[in-house]
Amino acid sequence: MAHQAARDRLYWSPDSANLVVRMALHELAVPFEAVLVDRAAAAHRRHDYLALNPQGLLPVLTTARxxxxxxxxxxxxxxxxxxEAGLLPAEPATRGRLLKWLLFISNTLHADLRILFYAERYTVDAAGVAALRAGVRRRVDEHLVLLDREIAAGGGPWLLGPTLTVLDLYLAACVRWAQLYPPGEALSTDTIRPLAALVRLLETLAARPAIIRACAEEGIEAPLFLAPTLPLNCG
Ligand SMILES: N[C@@H](CCC(=O)N[C@@H](CS)C(=O)NCC(=O)O)C(=O)O
Structure with missing residues (x-):
């Protein structure tokens, strides 16, 4: 897995965090090469992949620059x-809001979702896994309420108002995963439906050709973000 290609190269696995990057690449019209990493065969834990990301996590993007x-x-x-000078707020004064919410989605929402997905890695008490998941589901609910309020306050349809940014792609993927993973233990879509500003964002995003294309490349069909279904090629 050398990383000296002229084009950007996205290492991916269906419906993993790489989905967010793929959506961004397509929205920005950046040509790239997609390299499938077979998670079922633990290819993300092999030394060649660990040389790209020592955490053994997806995604990785390599770029000649x-x-x-x-x-x-x-x-x-x-x-x-x-x-690419795209998917950013138009006004420089909005940059602080972009950074604030990007970090929130990454280190709070997505980080909590990882506890939901991999709860058994976050405790040494096997009997406590269900309770841990229940607590995290409640936290995720609260995060989504907060985000819904922020979207509504800015008038929508996007998190920062009228301009689509990277935040919206990341948020939509997190909401998708929250309803799917782990199967049988995920958040109910019923807790999301009342969040009108968030639902509008998800539906508006799901209608964009670049997003539909990115999802299709990962085996993901409509509905993409609200009441989603598992990817077609999910093992
Ligand atoms: N903080 C990391 C998290 C990435 C992450 O959780 N990737 C998952 C797929 S969605 C993964 O690689 N999981 C494999 C594993 O944990 O073994 C990021 O944002 O890139």
Whole structure:
């Protein structure tokens, strides 16, 4: 898995965090090469992948313009948005809000979702896993209420108001995953439906051709973000 290609190269697995980066790449009309990492065969834990991301996590983006592979979804989003001068707020005065919510989605919402997905890795008490998940589901509910309020306050349809930014892609994917993973233990869509501003954002995003294309490439069909279904090629 060398990383000296002329084009950006996205390492991916269906419906993993790479989905966010793929949506950004398509929205920004950046040509890229997609390299499938077979999670079922633990390819993300092999030494060649660990050389790209020592955490063994997806996604990774390699690019000829950087001397090291990029990992961490939020970092990749910010890198691409700045490099391509797109999916960023139009007014410089809005930059602080972009950074604030990007970090919130990354280190609070997404980080909590990881506890939901992989609860058994976050405790040594096997009997406490269900309770841990229940507590995290409640936290995720609260995060989504907060985000819904922020979207509504700015008039929508996007998190920062009239301009689509990387935040919206990341948020929509998190809401999708929250309803799907782990199967049988995920958030109910019924807790999301009353969040009108968030629902509008999800539905508006799901109608964009670049988003539909990115999802289709990962085996994801409509409905994309509200009451979603598992990817077609999910193992
Ligand atoms: N903070 C990381 C989290 C990425 C992450 O959780 N990736 C998941 C897929 S959605 C993964 O690689 N999971 C494999 C594992 O944990 O073994 C990021 O934002 O890039």
């Amino acid at each position: 950087q001397d090291a592979p990029l990992f961490e979804t939020a970092a990749i989003l910010l890198y691409l948005a700045e490099r």
